[in-house]
Amino acid sequence: MAAFDLVVIGAGPGGYPAAIRAAQMGASVAIVEKEELGGTCLNWGCIPTKTLIASSELLERIKSAESMGLRVSGASFDYAAMADRKDQVVQKLRNGVKQLLKANGVTVFQGCASYQTRNRIQVESNGASALLTAGKSIIATGTASAMPGFLPRHERIVESRGFLRLRALPATTLILGGGIIGCEFACMLAQLGVKVTMVELLEDIIATIDADVRRELRRHMEKDLGIRILTGVTLEEIAADDRGVRGRAGQETLEADLLLVALGRRPVLDGLKLENAGLAPNARGFLDVDAYDRTRVATVYAVGDITGGPLLAHLATSQGIVAAENACGSYLHKNETVVPNCIFTTPEIGTVGLSEQEAQQQGRKIKTGKYLFGALGKALAIGEPHGFVKWVADAETDQLLGAHAVGPHATDIIAEAGVAIRAELTASDLAHTIHAHPTLAEAWMEAAHALIGEPIHSAPPRKPS
Amino acid sequence: MVKAVTMPKLGQSEETVKIVKWRKQVGDAVAKGEIILEIETDKAVLEVESFFAGTLLKVVAGEGVTVPVQTTVAFIGDPGEAVPDVAPSTTPAATHGPKHESMGPLTRPSPDGHPLPLEREKGLSPLPAERVVPSGGDRVRGSVTSQSSNEGSFQPSASPEVFRISPRALKLAKESAIDPTQIAGTGPGGRIVERDVRDYLEAHGYNRLRITPTAKKLAAREGIDLLSLAGKANGNQITVADIERIVSERPKPLAHIRQIIARRLTESYTHAPHFFVTVSADITEVEALRATLKAQGTAYTVSDFIVKAAAMALEEFPIVNSVSDGEAVRAHSSIDLGLAVALEQGLVVPVIRHANELTLAEIHLRAQDLTARARSGRLMPDEMTCSTFTISNMGMLDVENFTAIINPGESAILAVSSGAKQPVVKNDQVVVRTMMKMTLSSDHRLIDGALAARFLNSIRKHFEEISLWQRLT
């Protein structure tokens, strides 16, 4: 029986960094993975989708090259080749994870882990089994697509992971669910010429983000990408056969070649035999942890999607590192709470911290400052003068509490806002920080100027009459 | 037409009233009978209703301000109407306290059916005329008056002759969020100049402090000396959370009413030497009787029986119904029983006057009415003062036994605990009975152990005497 100081279950962006960090701190570490190193993010999530989206966005840019004085004719694509590229990128990164684990002396077990006791973990694969003793363990088993029972089982009805296996695109697609994953796929497919209809039960798409940002995205998806978005309706009587999929939305029957289901994610705890460790999932099926990632059982930690917070790879990684340090070190570290959220739609969205609505719900008095990319030199120069950035700050201290960007490279430029918020900078600190010209990041400075009432490149605040 | 809202006169004993909270803001529509503000007296926090409908046009006296009764505190009228220019007429907060001589009509209707408070003899009495029962806190909303926010402020409060600092030095000290009064000045006449501040910061390792920009700004605003924070942050730098923690840990003034409770109970407990006697009452039969009476339509409480039993015992032992300061003794001419009512945020003690003259049914109705109004915060101050003996019943709170502190102006208090089934020896047989402990706290200056024991046993005897209750109900 192999004995380890720490056993990590699941090798996604939560688990594998935890294993590496613990090994670096001198612990003997094993990691158990039942499928592929890298987990959802690397194999069936962030990386493959962003690789495909990079292709579709480039095509879109090329198609609009004329407006920038370029003449490109006959731009087209080969989806199978795009998918091959995606697989290569995934393969390369997966190998990278393997090397890193090896280089740090982490023992990798391929198989499905289950608890026998809180300190004994069994690994099973293809009938073979191994028993590990674990001083401590970290559960990082992640989530999988939710596929509610009312959906018929048919090859024309897929979720994100199934979609990524396709080698050719459908001509028309129905997307069920207007969350982040649904919207990202919708934009990508529309850019590749697929006719997309999206059905969302709630009153708007991506209901969790700032309302201004949401409005901008929706306008773009509908007007520029021609995506049909139905909100506040359910898709009923869903059926599929050789000819296609059908469903009824209100009075209307919708038809398409494919139905992409993006109804959220369900926690993966099956087969783990949590009860043997003295643990049970909460009412939503996730694992409750405290600010230090400890579960109710002293030696068991949990990180990543399975803890039920925002489902984000970088949050999983941050938690994984914190949990490893708490499990192996002598000082407790708290989880980070400033978590950026990037959405790879067209236009891109980056947000971090409080939205205006959240701040109001918390009863905080706030100020906001906004700057439109349409007024920014660099955005005009690159031919993408759409969208805006917005700061939310405390009305009394000017502390930066939230940042929201929608527009060109929003997912990259949000990084600065995350640093500023975590460092508790005030709007005037940010406004007085020199930003290079001409860059998209200047928008943050301009918005901060607006927030403190000293705008240079936008209309001055109206004087109270 | 613009109408003035005047501070109601709350009874015979209140001259001034503190405004706790304006429920309506200027511009808000007000309906007739709607609550517009909360006020606080020595004894309670009360709600004031509007006698008119209209729009709140102007607030003359703001929150935290103490005003004499019957002064104008606001104006109500139609939007846009001109409001008379009235200066807020405030009085120093220290003038709180009952003044018995001020009589006048109540501007607020007196709650129906309760006897008017008795004017007590006070002429040559050596005793304090003012007697406040530990009440209130019940409706206090935690609105802290403005002086609290300056707590711990380092804004120089010393007179300019003593504390001299150049404007630039003061600005630097403020921006750095440090206390300049700690700095030795080297300028003319000991004046602190900018250099002194810089040297001080340097000498105290200010530059080694790590603090986020917002935290620094917040510290400066809250008057927190950052140097006092060195090494006290939760992480490796001082953050907004650290400053907020310090601000939240600052002492905040208790609600006025709690300060009064604190003062008077401390006074009672330190001046009156308390001693305690406990008995167990067998309430099995009373409980059975209560069940029968309830089935017949009247749900008497245990307290109803205790009030009556205590009133009878007080008639037998008038000395317990008296009060002493150690030099004189004053007998109360009536038996007025205070009934402690626990509310979520505090305790109020409404008084059942002449309890000895009331039937059990009358006691029941009176207690029910007072308790209900106590719970909804609608007791008048006069209904909570001048009891002669108090009963505190924690029976519903599952306690075996407890002791209470005597209300100032009284000589004893009865603490009633929960009834519970217990094995009891009766006629040399172990039987199951429902027993309830009662503990009497007495002022030893006036009451000796033997008297306390006889008095308490008298209460017990009346309480257990089932034939008495069968007669009285």
Ligand SMILES: Cc1cc2nc3c(=O)[nH]c(=O)nc-3n(C[C@H](O)[C@H](O)[C@H](O)COP(=O)(O)OP(=O)(O)OC[C@H]3O[C@@H](n4cnc5c(N)ncnc54)[C@H](O)[C@@H]3O)c2cc1C
């Ligand atoms: C289509 C899609 C796009 C996404 N895009 C983004 C994005 O752009 N940015 C972003 O931040 N996030 C994105 N996400 C979310 C991101 O993938 C997850 O938040 C992240 O993968 C969570 O990491 P994790 O380690 O908690 O779990 P996972 O990545 O799900 O890893 C869990 C691992 O545990 C393994 N496992 C489970 N049970 C056992 C067991 N009993 N024994 C052994 N192994 C087990 C699983 O096989 C899996 O490999 C996307 C998700 C999807 C589906």
